[in-house]
Amino acid sequence: MLKQFFIICSGADTDILKNSAIGEQNKYAGIGATVFFTALMAFIASSYALYTVFDNLFASIGFGFVWGLLIFNLDRFIVSTIKKRDHFVDEIIQATPRLLLALIIAVVISKPLELKIFEKEINQVLLEQKNELTLANQDQIALQFTPKTEALKQDIMALQNEVTTKEAEVNALYGTYIQEAEGTAGTKRLGKGPVYKEKRDKHDAALAELQALKEANAAKIATTETALAQLKANYDAQVTTTQPIIDGFDGLMARVTALGTLPWLPSFFIFLLFLAIETSPIFAKLLSPKGEYDFKLEDQETAIKSLVEQKVQERKLAIKADFAINDRVYTDLAEEEELYEYKRKKARELMQLQADAFYKGQQKLF
Template structure:
């Protein structure tokens, strides 16, 4: 039962193989087993690759099964369509496209399994890349919003500087009118004279301006600080929105790129293993000598081709014979007076009817 199943997987003609020896059956059963297990690994590899996309075992398993059946069909076709030739060179020419296709299939199959085998190493590489991306992302976003924050801080500093400058001016005016009263500067007369009153008024006016300026600028400063808080919130929100995207940076393409950053020798061994498995049926059939099954299959195909060629030849000769007979028949009809007279009579009647119809039409027009 198992042997029959594997023979079916090999793509061999079971009716011909039933008439062959057990050795031939075992040979093609081995080829079929290789095709089957290659398709099985393709199913596993495809399911894992799709699981990294869908994150659902049932969906991944279903589409992975379709992928495995596709690989099974391709491998079965590659092995089943190879024919043993009398010349090894002709066999090589026949096998080259199949070997190239087998190599492509092997690379496609091996890649998801390599991702699974080196999963821990790939996760370490991805973690490093995520950390670096988080740092770069924070730096870019902070740099984008920092310009606005710096501009607002500069405006706040300017407003505070205006207050400080005005306070310095008021303090100077205060010192001036006090020294005038004490006779230390100005008129250097002790007492509160007209000059003292003038300087005191200037100080009082400047003090009033300072109070107004403080109130106005402090309101502006509060507004600027509120704007800075809004920008800070926007910065934090942007980081909150983008960080999860970076933390989920572990898709199929990211893992393949991370795999390429690992040491190449272990990865190469896995790829070579699948290349060997995938190309094994083609190589085995290429190296095997022409056996009983191949001889019978060749005989059957040549017999069918000969029979079909004979039928085509007979159809061609039959068409040529019918053509010659028809030519002779119509040549004899040319000299048949009875047929001539009958066709002449019918033609005359048709001409008469056409003339009458033409006459009626012209008459109606006039």
């Protein structure tokens, strides 16, 4: 039963092969097994590839099954349409487009399986790429917030410098009136005289201004720091929002691109393996000698071809004979006086009817 199933997979004529030698049956069973297992590998490969796209097991298996059937049908068609010829060159010519199609199918089948075989290495490459994308994303987002952040920091620094400058001024005034009281500067008179009082009042006024400035600038700095904190929160929120997109950067195209960064030799060997599997039925038919099945199939096809050509030729001769008979019949009829008088009478009646119809049409115009 399994042998019969594989023979069906090979696309061979089961009625002819049933009456052929066991060796012929085994040959086509082997070809059919290759076609079947190639389609099975296509089903597995496409299911994995589609799972990386849809992330849904049932959808991937469903589409993978359809893809496997498509590859099975193509392989079966390729193998079944290769016929043994009398010259090997003719066989190569008819097999060339089928070999090109087999090459394309081998690429399509092998690539998803390469992704699965080298999954760990691809994940490492994707991790490095994700890290680079994360840093680049943070830098790009920072470019949106850096100008505002720097401006706010400059405002805070300006407010702090203003307070520092005022404190220096107050400290200088403090030193001035202390030195006046000690007699080491100013009037150089020891004691708290009018000049001392004037300098003390000036210092006290500046100190009051300093306190007011500190309170005002502290409020402004607090507001600015709140704005800075809000910018930082917005930056973190945007980074958090965009990070899942980077984390999801592991689709089919990303994995194929990552596979391209790995050494090409292992992937090439896997491709050669599937190319050999895909083209093996074709080469098996090309290299095998013309067997019993091929002779029977050729006999059946040539018999049908001869029959069809004979029928076509008979139709051509029948049409030619019919034309000759018609020519003779109408030639004889043309010489009969009775037929001439009959057609003359009918033609006269027809012309009278046409004249009457024209006359009635003219009357309606008046």
